[in-house]
Amino acid sequence: MLVQHLTQNQVNMRHQLDELEKRNLDLKRDLSKMTSAYEEVKECNGTLSTEILKTKNLYHSSLVEGDDERARHKQTIKEYHNMCRSLEERHDKEKMELNQEVIEIKAELGGKDIDIPSEQRLRQLEMELAKTKLCLVEANCKAQEYEHRNSNLHEKAQEP
Secondary structure, rough: OOOHHHHHHHHHHHHHHHHHHHHHHHHHHHHHHHHHHHHHHHHHHHHHHHHHHHHHHHHHHHHHHHHHHHHHHHHHHHHHHHHHHHHHHHHHHHHHHHHHHHHHHHHHOOOOOOOOOOHHHHHHHHHHHHHHHHHHHHHHHHHHHHHEEEEEEEEHHHOO
């Protein structure tokens, strides 16, 4: 009976050892799969980190470029404003001078209505002023367009 009991225990232990060896192989296989999956994730993480860095650099350079462009357009608008102001002042001054000339000429001629060639010059100056104002409006429109683009770039860059 003791021999039979020992034999049974030996068979049971051998069976348990086989199961443990099988479990050990399964765990080794799982570990191998997990290790390769981990390596893939590490590689992806490195790639993503590189892409994030590139995207941040691109975003930063786009913002700098947009800010520079906006500053240039603001300067252009300021110059157009100064040009318009200067032209308006010149226009007003020449208009007053021409009106004074007309008054003097009318006084010399005894108040008769005459066609003075300087009126044509006045119209030319008014046309020049209108063209300059049109350029100013166009510059303002472009500046608004660039501001809008810059805002859109900034919003897109902040999106996850």
